[in-house]
Amino acid sequence: xxxxxxxxxxxxxxxxxxxxxxxxxxxxxxxxxxxxxxxxxxxxxxxxxxxxxxxxxxxxxxxxxxxxxxxxxxxxxxxxxxxxxxxxxxxxxxxxxxxxxxxxxxxxxxxxxxxxxxxxxxxxxxxxxxxxxxxxxxxxxxxxxxxxxxxxxxxxxxxxxxxxxxxxxxxxxxxxxxxxxxxxxxxxxxxxxxxxxxxxxxxxxxxxxxxxxxxxxxxxxxxxxxxxxxxxxxxxxxxxxxxxxxxxxxxxxxxxxxxxxxxxxxxxxxxxxxxxxxxxxxxxxxxxxxxxxxxxxxxxxxxxxxxxxxxxxxxxxxxxxxxxxxxxxxxxxxxxxxxxxxxxxxxxxxxxxxxxxxxxxxxxxxxxxxxxxxxxxxxxxxxxxxxxxxxxxxxxxxxxxxxxxxxxxxxxxxxxxxxxxxxxxxxxxxxxxxxxxxxxxxxxxxxxxxxxxxxxxxxxxxxxxxxxxxxxxxxxxxxxxxxxxxxxxxxxxxxxxxxxxxxxxxxxxxxxxxxxxxxxxxxxxxxxxxxxxxxxxxxxxxxxxxxxxxxxxxxxxxxxxxxxxxxxxxxxxxxxxxxxxxxxxxxxxxxxxxxxxxxxxxxxxxxxxxxxxxxxxxxxxxxxxxxxxxxxxxxxxxxxxxxxxxxxxxxxxxxxxxxxxxxxxxxx
Amino acid sequence: xxxxxxxxxxxxxxxxxxxxxxxxxxxxxxxxxxxxxxxxxxxxxxxxxxxxxxxxxxxxxxxxxxxxxxxxxxxxxxxxxxxxxxxxxxxxxxxxxxxxxxxxxxxxxxxxxxxxxxxxxxx
Numbered sequence: 052x053x054x055x056x057x058x059x060x061x062x063x064x065x066x067x068x069x070x071x072x073x074x075x076x077x078x079x080x081x082x083x084x085x086x087x088x089x090x091x092x093x094x095x096x097x098x099x100x101x102x103x104x105x106x107x108x109x110x111x112x113x114x115x116x117x118x119x120x121x122x123x124x125x126x127x128x129x130x131x132x133x134x135x136x137x138x139x140x141x142x143x144x145x146x147x148x149x150x151x152x153x154x155x156x157x158x159x160x161x162x163x164x165x166x167x168x169x170x171x172x173x174x175x176x177x178x179x180x181x182x183x184x185x186x187x188x189x190x191x192x193x194x195x196x197x198x199x200x201x202x203x204x205x206x207x208x209x210x211x212x213x214x215x216x217x218x219x220x221x222x223x224x225x226x227x228x229x230x231x232x233x234x235x236x237x238x239x240x241x242x243x244x245x246x247x248x249x250x251x252x253x254x255x256x257x258x259x260x261x262x263x264x265x266x267x268x269x270x271x272x273x274x275x276x277x278x279x280x281x282x283x284x285x286x287x288x289x290x291x292x293x294x295x296x297x298x299x300x301x302x303x304x305x306x307x308x309x310x311x312x313x314x315x316x317x318x319x320x321x322x323x324x325x326x327x328x329x330x331x332x333x334x335x336x337x338x339x340x341x342x343x344x345x346x347x348x349x350x351x352x353x354x355x356x357x358x359x360x361x362x363x364x365x366x367x368x369x370x371x372x373x374x375x376x377x378x379x380x381x382x383x384x385x386x387x388x389x390x391x392x393x394x395x396x397x398x399x400x401x402x403x404x405x406x407x408x409x410x411x412x413x414x415x416x417x418x419x420x421x422x423x424x425x426x427x428x429x430x431x432x433x434x435x436x437x438x439x440x441x442x443x444x445x446x447x448x449x450x451x452x453x454x455x456x457x458x459x460x461x462x463x464x465x466x467x468x469x470x471x472x473x474x475x476x477x478x479x480x481x482x483x484x485x486x487x488x489x490x491x492x493x494x495x496x497x498x499x500x501x502x503x504x505x506x507x508x509x510x511x512x513x514x515x516x517x518x519x520x521x522x523x524x525x526x527x528x529x530x531x532x533x534x535x536x537x538x539x540x541x542x543x544x545x546x547x548x549x550x551x552x553x554x555x556x557x558x559x560x561x562x563x564x565x566x567x568x569x570x571x572x573x574x575x576x577x578x579x580x581x582x583x584x585x586x587x588x589x590x591x592x593x594x595x596x597x598x599x600x601x602x603x604x605x606x607x608x609x610x611x612x613x614x615x616x617x618x619x620x621x622x623x624x625x626x627x628x629x630x631x632x633x634x635x636x637x638x639x640x641x642x643x644x645x646x647x648x649x650x651x652x653x654x655x656x657x658x659x660x661x662x663x664x665x666x667x668x669x670x671x672x673x674x675x676x677x678x679x680x681x682x683x684x685x686x687x688x689x690x691x692x693x694x695x696x697x698x699x700x701x702x703x704x705x706x707x708x709x710x711x712x713x714x715x716x717x718x719x
Numbered sequence: 720x721x722x723x724x725x726x727x728x729x730x731x732x733x734x735x736x737x738x739x740x741x742x743x744x745x746x747x748x749x750x751x752x753x754x755x756x757x758x759x760x761x762x763x764x765x766x767x768x769x770x771x772x773x774x775x776x777x778x779x780x781x782x783x784x785x786x787x788x789x790x791x792x793x794x795x796x797x798x799x800x801x802x803x804x805x806x807x808x809x810x811x812x813x814x815x816x817x818x819x820x821x822x823x824x825x826x827x828x829x830x831x832x833x834x835x836x837x838x839x840x841x842x
Contacts, residue, residue: 284799393724401724402724405724405725405728409728409732412732413732420744421747424744430746430747430748430752431746431747432744432745432746432747433744433745433747433761434744434745435745438744576775626802635805637802637803638802639802640802657799659775659799659800660773660774660775660800668775670799
């Protein structure tokens with residue numbers, strides 16, 4: 052069996068090399084048959100990767116410890132789901148997943164991308180094949196998942212803190228996001244190679260970018276939720292390099308999703324869009340590199356290995372290739388439209404982009420700072436959460452504000468009188484909310500009050516957009532308010548889906564502000580029978596119980612919770628101890644979280660230290676509104692789905708427009 | 720005009736970055752590099768026993784050694800102790816050197832898992 056896997060990977064590599072060379076030759080000399088052959092090679096490379104993946108999956112399921120990879124990452128007593136998740140648990144398997152997703156995406160993108168014009172897809176095929184060559188080469192020559200050994204009696208098993216449903220879904224989602232960003236990049240580079248100066252590549256890849264971006268966003272949020280519930284330090288994001296690795300391409304892709312609208316609408320920002328898509332893709336490679344190479348010290352620290360230098364090489368090649376191509380085609384990308392006013396829809400898009408890219412680059416700077424300072428000063432200097440939090444406030448709060456201003460401002464040039472009229476309601480709502488918040492004592496955190504006030508402003512402005520649109524449709528003859536609202540969204544899925552996503556970001560912002568700026572922390576050592584007070588919660592530590600779970604010894608402190616004169620019931624916080632053959636048992640923190648469904652507030656109880664005598668050192672956090680963060684994830688997916696949903700009307704509009712572009716292109 | 724905006728934002732950013740990278744940031748050191756330092760640093764190394772004391776009391780005491788080397792320093796730490804902490808593990812904490820003992824900032828101790836999914840291979 053391992054021979055079959057190895058052979059499949061060698062075949063995939065050969066096909067990818069063929070796709071790159073033959074495809075590039077076919078595209079440059081306009082040989083249609085050869086280009087189709089290269090595209091078929093890409094599809095066949097996908098098939099070969101599917102075979103290799105099936106071999107690995109089968110070995111995992113069968114507990115075939117003759118595969119070194121299987122023995123290193125699973126054990127006999129591991130439940131089936133987690134055994135399968137070991138596919139992406141280790142280095143070699145995750146590289147294989149990269150290749151699988153990449154070849155799959157690439158074949159699909161080439162097959163569905165024809166609309167973008169006949170001369171673009173022949174270039175996309177060799178570009179994506181080139182990326183496949185890199186990953187297939189790593190899998191064949193550097194990190195093979197099909198290494199064999201004399202089978203040991205049992206495998207080494209899976210880290211207990213990862214035996215958790217989130218780990219089944221969080222890593223694959225991130226991969227779908229990371230790899231997905233290769234598609235718009237390949238189309239952009241293809242457009243440059245084919246000397247297409249128009250926006251066909253953007254139109255052809257809109258859904259690819261949007262879905263990759265959605266996967267990346269949801270994947271990160273699930274990771275945050277996992278950290279919050281399972282790791283148990285009371286937070287959900289720690290600015291760790293591995294977390295930032297996923298945030299950076301997401302920020303770049305967010306900027307890209309916005310700025311392409313300006314190019315579609317007004318033909319501006321062509322060079323900028325190219326640079327953004329290059330940034331997003333290179334950051335996704337860099338993110339994979341960060342998580343896999345261990346170059347920056349991170350609490351996550353995946354297996355260290357030899358693939359680091361190869362990744363540096365690949366990132367350099369991809370960056371140099373892209374930038375050289377953009378520079379070489381600069382005359383082609385010259386735009387004839389200019390920004391007419393600094394107070395216009397275009398301008399707000401521009402500000403949004405500058406802020407997003409600035410945030411992305413500051414995060415990047417923070418991540419690489421230890422490496423840079425080591426090289427310059429001979430001493431690695433790390434920047435911690437204060438650095439990142441500072442820039443999140445400095446760039447994030449203005450971004451939040453822009454989300455409220457953008458949708459209400461006119462294209463091209465907005466008049467001050469119109470502005471005053473438009474902003475009266477949202478501004479009034481925001482000021483009123485700010486005053487109420489200050490009266491309620493939210494002034495303890497100035498950034499907090501600003502964040503909340505901006506959030507109200509954005510929500511008011513989004514609601515206003517929905518109300519106005521619905522009124523207009525009702526005036527046009529919709530039978531009821533509901534049908535007017537439905538047809539409003541259905542007819543402008545992109546726009547209103549986007550607004551729903553904005554609402555999700557506002558919810559996220561409120562949740563983050565509430566749970567960080569207004570959290571209350573208390574910690575104390577309690578003997579059984581003693582109580583402590585945190586915020587307006589009274590906690591009474593009743594007793595300690597010890598019991599045997601399915602595969603761990605569980606210790607739990609039973610705590611009675613009261614709020615004012617209301618009994619809220621009993622919660623259990625403690626630790627699990629997992630035995631590991633021949634080693635000290637591994638303990639995990641099992642926190643108690645009591646969510647208030649109405650207010651979205653969490654009471655988060657950590658039994659930080661359990662003394663043999665029964666005394667427990669408790670750390671208790673009250674986190675207001677934190678559940679809005681998870682709600683934001685649901686709204687985010689909903690908004691993305693609305694924007695992604697196929698729309699026959701939009702397709703017709705686009706087809707007509709592309710035909711027009713093609714006609715003018717042919718004339719020029 | 721666009722260029723002006725871009726340049727002004729870039730300049731602003733550069734100032735921010737310079738400011739924070741000079742003022743903020745903590746040098747990341749190993750025990751052998753600690754000599755003569757009195758400012759706040761991030762220290763990483765391998766924890767070695769015996770581990771004594773109480774992290775929620777007078778302080779947890781252990782030694783930290785260079786990951787590849789023999790130089791080591793006594794450490795006293797208070798605050799939350801990660802579940803993975805034990806002698807032999809690579810750990811990371813912040814603090815400053817006082818009278819030959821590294822006094823850690825509370826709650827800064829983090830451990831590195833030897834590997835994401837599997838315990839260290841005994842090869």
